[in-house]
Amino acid sequence: MTDTPSSAPKDPAGGDASVRGGDPHPGSPPNLPPPQGAPTPGPQYGPPGSAPADQPVYGYQQLAAPTTLDVGNAISYGLEKFRSNMAPWLAVTAVGVVIYLTFLLVVQTFEPNSLLSLVLLFLAVMVGLWLLQAAMVRGALHETDGVKPVFGSFFQVLNAGNVLLTALLAFLGTWLGLALCVLPGLAVGVLCMFSLHFVVDQDLGPIDAIRASAMLVARNPVQVLLLALSVVVITLLGLLACGIGVLFAGPVCVLAVTYAYRGLTGGRLVPA
Structure with missing residues (x-):
């Protein structure tokens, strides 16, 4: 066998x-x-200290590592981009001036004496200004992409619903913080600094946009705070110049903040 x-x-x-x-x-x-x-076999892990590969990070998945922000470069970038494409930026900013002057004209003409009418009129003006702010963010994103926007380009592809809800939440949070104590209100304002950028650029919803903005600021607190202070100073200087300076200060500030947003998130940023 x-x-x-x-x-x-x-x-x-x-x-x-x-x-x-x-x-x-x-x-x-x-x-x-x-x-x-x-x-x-077994779970897959990245380098020590990194998150799992399939875990999303709200708002800036393309950001591989923290980057730095030079505030001086951001302001210079805003000045150069504004100087090289001044006419459309002045036209868009002038729309904001018209909205404000219309508000003053209505108040002086009709003299609304009820609280409800004043609140409704104020909200109407804020809606116009929030949409205009989002339009300026859209134009600034075009500039960082290397495309000089014309007047109509500022109003392309704007999700008005998300823009208004995000701006309203940021506004209420800021003023609630100011009512309780000044510092919390200022902190909320800075944390929401990039919220409209996430809405316009990445089409995030209001909550996700505010969360993404807060996370981005928390990763770069010193640089963002210096940028915020610079924006406030430039705006005040514009107001002191008989108000006309706002036509120049507004675009420069929006462009500088957008430069910071694209730089800190690792997005496209064409040199000035």
Whole structure:
């Protein structure tokens, strides 16, 4: 009677050791890596300190590592971009001046004396200004993409609903913080600094946009705070110049903040 040859021993993982390339002798576990292209068993982890590969980060998934922000470069970028495409920026900013003057004219002409009428009129003006702010963000994003926007380009692809809800939440949070104590209100204002950029650029909803803005500011608190202070100073200087300076200060500030947004998120940023 002829003996039947025994099959190759199985490795501890349940596979055939002779097929997998390991030591065919029992008691010697294979020590070679799996064939090229085969999946590695067990959970996959990145480098120490990194998040799992499939875990999204709100608002700026393209940001691989924290970047730095030079506030001087941001202001210079805003000045240069405004100087090289001044006419459309002045025209858009003039729309804001018209909205404000219309508000003053209505108040002086009709002299509304009820609180409700004043609140409704104020909200109407704020809606116009918030939409205009989003339009200026859209134009600034065109500039960072290397495209000089014309007047109509400022109003392209704006999700008015998300813009208004985001601006309203940021406005209420800021004023609520100011009513409780000045510092919390200022903190909320700075944390929401990039919220409209996330809405316009990445089409995020109001909550996600505010969260993404707060996370971005929290990663770069010193640089963003210096930028915010610079924006306030430039705006005040514009107001002191008989108000006409706002026509110049507004675009420069929006362009500088957009430069910071694109730089800190690792987005497209064409040099001035």
